[in-house]
Amino acid sequence: xxxxxxxxxxxxxxxxxxxxxxxxxxxxxxxxxxxxxxxxxxxxxxxxxxxxxxxxxxxxxxxxxxxxxxxxxxxxxxxxxxxxxxxxxxxxxxxxxxxxxxxxxxxxxxxxxxxxxxxxxxxxxxxxxxxxxxxxxxxxxxxxxxxxxxxxxxxxxxxxxxxxxxxxxxxxxxxxxxxxxxxxxxxxxxxxxxxxxxxxxxxxxxxxxxxxxxxxxxxxxxxxxxxxxxxxxxxxxxxxxxxxxxxxxxxxxxxxxxxxxxxxxxxxxxxxxxxxxxxxxxxxxxxxxxxxxxxxxxxxxxxxxxxxxxxxxxxxxxxxxxxxxxxxxxxxxxxxxxxxxxxxxxxxxxxxxxxxxxxxx
Numbered sequence: 001x002x003x004x005x006x007x008x009x010x011x012x013x014x015x016x017x018x019x020x021x022x023x024x025x026x027x028x029x030x031x032x033x034x035x036x037x038x039x040x041x042x043x044x045x046x047x048x049x050x051x052x053x054x055x056x057x058x059x060x061x062x063x064x065x066x067x068x069x070x071x072x073x074x075x076x077x078x079x080x081x082x083x084x085x086x087x088x089x090x091x092x093x094x095x096x097x098x099x100x101x102x103x104x105x106x107x108x109x110x111x112x113x114x115x116x117x118x119x120x121x122x123x124x125x126x127x128x129x130x131x132x133x134x135x136x137x138x139x140x141x142x143x144x145x146x147x148x149x150x151x152x153x154x155x156x157x158x159x160x161x162x163x164x165x166x167x168x169x170x171x172x173x174x175x176x177x178x179x180x181x182x183x184x185x186x187x188x189x190x191x192x193x194x195x196x197x198x199x200x201x202x203x204x205x206x207x208x209x210x211x212x213x214x215x216x217x218x219x220x221x222x223x224x225x226x227x228x229x230x231x232x233x234x235x236x237x238x239x240x241x242x243x244x245x246x247x248x249x250x251x252x253x254x255x256x257x258x259x260x261x262x263x264x265x266x267x268x269x270x271x272x273x274x275x276x277x278x279x280x281x282x283x284x285x286x287x288x289x290x291x292x293x294x295x296x297x298x299x300x301x302x303x304x305x306x307x308x309x310x311x312x313x314x315x316x317x318x319x320x321x322x323x324x325x326x327x328x329x330x331x332x333x334x335x336x337x338x339x340x341x342x343x344x345x346x347x348x349x350x351x352x353x354x355x356x357x358x359x360x361x
Contacts, residue, residue, distance in 0.1 A: 018332045019249065023050060032059035034333065039346045042067030042099070044328060047074050053086045057146065058092035069099030071231065071328065072194060073174045076104060076116055076124065077114040080131035087171050088136065088163055096168030101194055102128070102174035106262045119151065122181040127151040129189045140169040172258060174227060179265050180211040192227030195324075198257040198266045198287055200302055204228070204323050207269060229326035232319070233304035236312040238341075244310055245293025248292070249303045256293035257303075259283035270302060309341055313348040 016031050017024070035043050043059055043066055045052035052070045060068050068090065083100070104110075104121040111118050127149035138157055140146035141163065147154040151337050174192035177183045178192040178199060193212060193229065195204055209228075216223050216241040235250040237243040257263050258272070259279035267276045275294060300306070309316045310330065320327055327349060335338050 003056075016330055016333045018334075019246075025050075028055060028058050029062040032062045032066065034339065035330075036063045038339065038343045039350070040066060041249075041326065042069055043060075043099075044069050044071035044101070045101045046071050049101075053090060056090055056098070057093055060090060061099065065097075066092055067097045067099065069174070070101040070230070072101040072103035072174075074105045074109075074114075075102040075128050076110055076121075077116055080128055081135055081154065082293060084132045084135040084139075085163065087132070088166065090140065091168055091171050092163075092166045099172045099174060100132075101174045101176065103194075104182070106260075117145040122185050124151055125175060125182065125188055126185045129175070129185075132173070133189075136169060139163055140165045148190070172227070172266045174229060177208070178263055180207055183211035184215035184218070187212035187223070188219045189215075189225075191225070192229060192325075194229050194231070196257075196263060197231050198231070198263045198265070200266065200270065201319055201323055204230070205265050207265070209323075227326060228324040229328065230320055230324045232316060234312065234316070234329060235304055235306045236309060237307050240308060244307070247300070248305060250306070251295045251300055252288075252292040254295045254300060254303045255279055256283070256288075258289065258295070265273065272299065273328075275277045275299070307344070313345040317351070318348055 002230055004164045007216065014245065017027075022105075023361055040220075043056075043063075045055050045068075047070065052073055056068045056070070059066075073083070073086075083102075085319070086194075087098060087100045095215050104125060105114075105312065107118045110116045128151070131147045131149060131154055133151045134145050134147040135154060139162060142162075145154050146159050172191040173189075173192045174194050175182060175186040176196065177186060178196045183193060194209065195208055199208065212226065212228075213223065216226075233253060235243060235246040236302070258267050258276045261280065264273070264276055268275060279294060280290055282288075305315050305319055316329060318326055329349065330343055331338065331345070333342055
């Protein structure tokens, strides 16, 4: 891995607006251009209430140097061919600035929200990424695809549906992960990893990086340009009084994550399995209001970065600067003063120490 700074990633949904404020499509162009002017490395869009591919198409046209990416799009409800075309189109529109971030989602959502069938996600994602890459290669080389895996067989391309070669065909793929197996898959076939916000620095260093390196060794890949992009849990505000409100919100978020079985490994790693069990029972009983009180300040600060505006950038840099390549961070921007404060934070993040976690490669 080669990187000299902790590169800031921005979001407009959520990110530059106050918590609880509805997303405003009319501000998308303005916010994308603002992130570019503030010195951000990229704008990332998650798949929650808006289609990230559509939003990023708008952002790509509104900017010139800002990277764009999904953080993340849900892979399994989409055919690899559908995802491949969306990414190919965005890479062409953005003139080579797009990163495809993919996530699995949990079983209940795949089966009950998307109406799909569930399979073990690690092997499925490996197949998925390799299928997408083969489709891209077929388009770039004007040939038939030839992919045969456990989950997909793709071997047909016809002129009517062939978008043809593009100027920047090498589209990075990043995978969202919590558990070691998916980290290994990322090391095998992807260009980067996106730890879930619940992944602590200790967990990233002792569990995720070793799994990535094991995956890379399995396939003989180098990790010189591998990205580790964190979306940290952050509680920040301009004053201590306002910070207390943000802390309450983040405490509730940590409690929710601890109650979710898919994130259990990140709590077991710190000896908090009993806490996770207790919160899981409360969530099943829908006693949501009782859950945050079980997150002590010690646990809160283990999983979240907390501080006022004047110290938060330095805290993030100290926490992640030697473990990750990119950090997703922003504050609400309501006026020029807010913009200048954020500009200073971005500059300070870029002064973080070089990453060393990939040095073993």
